[in-house]
Amino acid sequence: MTKQALVFLSNGCEETEAVTTIDLLTRAGIKVTYASITEDKKVECSRGxxxxxxxxxxxxxNLDFDVIILPGGLIGAENFRDSQQLIKKLKQAHQxxxxxxAICAxxxxxxxxxxxxxxxxxxxxxxxxxxIKNWKSDRAYFDAQYKLITSQGPGTSIDFALKIIDVLLDKKAAAEVAAQLVLPQGIKSYQ
Structure with missing residues (x-):
């Protein structure tokens, strides 16, 4: 069964984090849906x-997904924070x-x-x-107990997406996607 990912977008979200994640998950064969947190499909990201x-x-x-993803960007993160419907959805999904x-801010x-x-x-x-109470300095970190993946920012977007692929599918799938890229030094290739 194909895994389903939902990437939420908000005005002010970080475009590199959103698009990189959408692209790499799609390469892995994950069905990605990207949705605005409002009723306006047009989203203006942090850099315009x-x-x-x-x-x-x-x-x-009311749809079910295997993962819900939130890109960062300061204004985007504030918009996510202030969306009561999004917070309710996150709580329900976690339960x-x-x-x-989530990544960045x-x-x-x-x-x-x-x-x-x-x-x-x-x-x-x-x-x-x-x-952040229990800080990890990793570029991308998965807390298996809470089923929570976090990452640091635009420069770790590839790490973030590969970690999501690893968690949803497996290391082999992450390695296959990583092999398609010319990874800079420091990014885990899953090889």
Missing amino acids: VTILAQKTFSEVD AGVVIA TPAMVFQHHNLFPNAYMTGYPTTKDT
Whole structure:
């Protein structure tokens, strides 16, 4: 059965983190849906790139996914934090055993702010270190107990996507996607 991923987008989200994740998961054969957290499919990202979401929040709210992914970007993370419908969806998904993944400012701005994973280990944008209770310095980290994947920022977007592939599928699938890329030194190739 094909794994299903949901990438939420919000105005101000980090385009590199969103698009890299969407692309690499698609390469792995994961069915990716990207949806705006509002009812407007047009999302203006942090550097002015406009992404046209496939779906709106209401179109995905009652659907099931294997992973829910939140890119970062300061304004994007604030918009995620302030979306009560998104926070409700994350809580429900976590209770149902869905993997939750976030990168950059989002772990601190959303997970810590709403105390969603109070005892989970996570990473995030380095300047948020003091706001994350159980900080990990890894480029991408999976806390298996809480089914939580976090990563640090735009430069770790490939690490983040490969970690999601590893968790959803396996190391072999992550290695196959990594082999298609010319990875810079420091990124785990899963070989």
